Every structure is written in C-alpha cells, then in structure tokens.
Amino acid sequence: MDSFNNAIELFKMGSRISQRNYGKPMVVTYSGGKDSDVLLEVAKASGEPFEVINNHTTVDAPQTVYHIRKKFREMELLGIKCKILRPDMTMWELIVKNGVPPTRRMRYCCVELKERSLENRMIATGVRWQESTKRSKRTEFESDDKNKDTRIQATKEIMLMNDNNEKRKMIEHCRLMGSAICNPIIALKEHEVWDILHTHKVEVNPLYSMGYKRVGCIGCPLAGKYKRRKEFSDFPKYKDMYVAAFNKMLEVRKAAGLKTEWKTGEEVFLWWIEDDNVEGQLSFDYENETVTDRLIDNY
DSSP: OHHHHHHHHHHHHHHHHHHHHHSSOEEEEOOSSHHHHHHHHHHHHHTOOEEEEEEOOSOSOHHHHHHHHHHHHHHHHTTOOEEEEOOSSOHHHHHHHHSSOOOSSOOHHIIIIISOOOTTSEEEOOOOGGGOTTGGGOOSEEEOTTSTTOEEEEEEEEEEEOTTSOEEEEEEEEEEESOEEEOTTTTOOHHHHHHHHHHTTOOOOGGGGGTOSSOOOTTOGGGOHHHHHHHHHHOHHHHHHHHHHHHHHHHHHHHTTOOOOOOSHHHHHHHHTTOTTOOSOOSOSOTTOOHHHHSOSOO
C-alpha cells in the first residue's frame, strides 16, 4: 500500500532528524482514536525507536480511557516506553478558573488539556489533511509554534511522490531549536485509515461501534450540537459534572462582580449545548472582559 509506505518513510525521516538534533527517539502522541492507532502501526512498521505519550484530558469517554490503557500495556510488552501526561487542572477546575464555559472561540481547555507537549523533542502526530480546512494547510514537518523560540531552518529539500502523484516538499536537513512536529499520516484518506486498520487487524476504540465517527472530549463545542447531545445521552454523568462546574463558575462570577443573567448551572448547560427551547440570554458578554484577572484567587 503506497500511502502506508509513504507514511513509514515520513516517520523514518522524522526519526533521523530526532536522533540527529535531540539525541532521542521520536515521541508519538496517542489520543485513543483511529488515526492514533494508524500512527502506531506506522511507527512499529518503521523499525525506528519511539516513545508514546497521551495527554489525559479528564473528559474522555470511559471507553477511550480503557482503550488507551490497554494499548499502552501492549506497547510496554513490546519494550516501548509509554507515558500518560496528567494536567495540572481538570476540565471542571478550568471552567471555574476562567469564569466562562469553553466555546469555539474560547478554547482554553485545548491549550491546557490537549496541546501540552514535550520540550526539545520531535513529536509525531496523527493529523490528516482530510480532517478539516484548517488541517489541510498543515505540512509534513512543522515547528512547534506554541513556543516562540522554536524555529525550523531548511537547508535542503527533497521531493516525495504522494498517493495522488503530486509533489510535496519535506525537510531533509534542518537545524532545530525547541520542539518540532512530524505528521507522518497527513496525506491518508479516511478509507485508507480504515483499510490499514483492517489489514493489520487493529482493535479500535469501542466508541466507533457505538456510532461515533470521531473520538474526542465529551461535550467539545467543536463537535456540533447533535453529536454533543448524543454524548450527553450516552454519558449522562458527564452532564452532571459540567452542571456542577457551571454552578461553581456562577458563584465565582458573582463574587468577582461579573455580569450574568443565569441563575443555575443547568441554565448555563442548556445554553451551552445550544438548546433552542431556552429563553433569555443568548450569549456571554465576555469578549471584552478579562475574566481571570478579576476572579478571586481562591475559590
């Protein structure tokens, strides 16, 4: 399969850069979804050394948590180092700290829970062009732009033919400062992902058999209201935890003198999942307020 072999070659190149610039193996990020499982198959097939990390979000479905643990046990039996990175604060604590629910425009949760990375390492991700317009602009090798001191300076480029027979540039030799990112499966199409998983007889996250097409944080605003409603129907305890966090959030906003028309966390939750039956305030007036600067330090 050309697409799989191309992904392996990308991984090998990333591994060489990692060994040359950092003196350490590449780090594979693992979320528990199908793309992460394909990325692991690519990493294993490459024959290169690698480590695996998972950013624990505190809002993954139980099936995802169990799948990650099982996969890590399998990797460790193969002698591969695996580590689960736990955040300093849970989603529920972040909601109270920020004084507003996470939204499409205020994705503080992603920064704190999902986008944490290791310093001074080459990191492999399961990003694919086909997933979104934003991701279609990503490249095979990138600097970690969350660190302003990170730079990739290309001194030589080679051309690789992808599965669509179009040329794409890859960095062959570079000088790195900070961390860098390698996206080995970036060109894979959805059907190719599933073909690889079936061919290699990979056990995937049980959520896919429950009708989910993508795996992520329960209640993520980017998922759309219909998927979110399905999630809270399937996992009602997560709704209870969000409502409890929103109740605490309202208490903190009140103590800090911040305006809100909601009385209860339940009202915030119904607005948050875009329930058309909710009357009253349609949006938070938070865009011009520096919430965390005004909230009390201890809550």
